[in-house]
Amino acid sequence: MSSILVIGGGAAGLIAAIMGAKTGASVTLLERNERLGKKILITGKGRCNVTSAADVEEIVRHFPGNGTFLYSSLRAFDSARTVEFFENLGVPLKIERGQRVFPVSDRAQDVVDALEKELKRLGVSVHYGQRVKAIKRKAEGAVAGVVTEKGDSFPASAIIIATGGMTYPGTGSTGDGYRLAQIVGHEIKPLRPSLVPLVTEEKWIADLQGLSLKNVRLTLTTKNGKKLGEDFGEMIFTHFGLSGPLILTLSKKATDYWEQKGKSTDQKEPLTMKINLKPALTPEQLDRRIQRDFEQYARKQYKNALQDLLPKSLIPVIQKLSMIPEDKFVHQINRQERFRLQELIRAMTLTVVDHRPMKEAIVTAGGVSIKEINPKTMASKIVPGLFFAGEVIDVDGYTGGFNLQGAWSTGAIAGKSAAEVVTDT
Ligand SMILES: Cc1cc2nc3c(=O)[nH]c(=O)nc-3n(C[C@H](O)[C@H](O)[C@H](O)COP(=O)(O)OP(=O)(O)OC[C@H]3O[C@@H](n4cnc5c(N)ncnc54)[C@H](O)[C@@H]3O)c2cc1C
The missing domain is CATH 3.50.50.60 (FAD/NAD(P)-binding domain)
Known part of the structure; x- marks a missing residue:
């Protein structure tokens, strides 16, 4: 035979x-x-x-x-x-x-x-x-x-x-x-x-290693704002950057973009990844939500006022990025600062500089x-x-x-x- x-x-x-x-x-x-x-x-x-x-x-x-x-x-x-x-x-x-x-x-x-x-x-x-x-x-x-x-x-x-x-x-x-x-x-x-994990420029990402986020919306764009991809689901922070199902899917857009541009590994054009931590809420709804929490924790320091809104390990990072002093009393936080926090929660921004190896x-x-x-x-x-x-x-x-x-x-x-x-x- x-x-x-x-x-x-x-x-x-x-x-x-x-x-x-x-x-x-x-x-x-x-x-x-x-x-x-x-x-x-x-x-x-x-x-x-x-x-x-x-x-x-x-x-x-x-x-x-x-x-x-x-x-x-x-x-x-x-x-x-x-x-x-x-x-x-x-x-x-x-x-x-x-x-x-x-x-x-x-x-x-x-x-x-x-x-x-x-x-x-x-x-x-x-x-x-x-x-x-x-x-x-x-x-x-x-x-x-x-x-x-x-x-x-x-x-x-x-x-x-x-x-x-x-x-x-x-x-x-x-x-x-x-x-x-x-x-x-x-x-x-x-x-x-x-379908590969992505490396980010921000070093503070290592503080979030192991944190998994469910029901977030990710948007990947070029530095000029051209949208390469957007998706909703689950992701995880790693010591080098981002991984998890959502990231793997979006990584395809990043690697294809870099491939099209024909850049070698060390010349990749940095891309922007925005994480909307509360995609189910409109900006107005999120603002009302923050105001509610701030009323409840009015006598506490800012660092102790976000636990109902965010996962524990994310709080110090968001606190720093929002540029509101951690020991500021919540009732002293002004409208502009609250707005900054709201924007950050809707678009936590990371710079994607590479993908992990083959x-x-x-x-x-x-x-x-x-x-x-x-x-x-x-x-x-x-x-x-x-x-x-x-x-x-x-x-x-x-x-x-x-x-x-x-x-x-x-x-x-x-x-x-x-x-x-x-x-x-
Ligand atoms: C971590 C991980 C998780 C995944 N999870 C999923 C999932 O849940 N669902 C899904 O759809 N896909 C998943 N994938 C993708 C999927 O596993 C692959 O696309 C699929 O296995 C490809 O099948 P294949 O037979 O072409 O290759 P492989 O499964 O890689 O098999 C190739 C085989 O060829 C043998 N071989 C290679 N060279 C030679 C040689 N010269 N002589 C003799 N033998 C040789 C290798 O030893 C190997 O056994 C995952 C991949 C990874 C890495």
């Missing part, structure tokens, strides 16, 4: 191997680690946000830039198919806030275990500790097999590159697939971190150019018998289960199409 070789035992590679075997091909999977799905295990903080319950259109919208490339694979294997697939493997799923789908058990390990069990059931030959270093080709150009770092050769009639991106390299994704693809003639679009990003933007991949089959348009799946392709989505859905869809289609090619020959 002709065989498929899958490089990489992550989300895309695992489902590709399963679909290839189900379609009737003999499948070999090579994984450089001693275990499968290391990155899956850390997804969704160990709970694995398997997919999004959104429809195809909505999912495509959550892949800014090249999302439309995913239409065919998503239509063939949408999130309902993903749910069905995992439930059939014995992993019941549940839908949470924001249409995020998780295992009922809240254990990413269950997802990996189920995939591994299915590989065994289907007779996929899995080789651990095998890092592919080159693709061998026939004289006419079609793939012939691979060679690994250990010097072992594996022949194949079709090869699926599912090596992931290059974030969290401890999971095994170190960008090998980009090099393998480039050597056989594929264009690699510039690689950059996407290794700390959730996904890699850039990768194998979509122009050279058939979106219906994931086949290379350059090398006969070569296929791509998952993050190695130049598509990247927002948080919410979209990236894994992209990996399941492209992986499933790549596995099926590769099997159809090899079983036809």
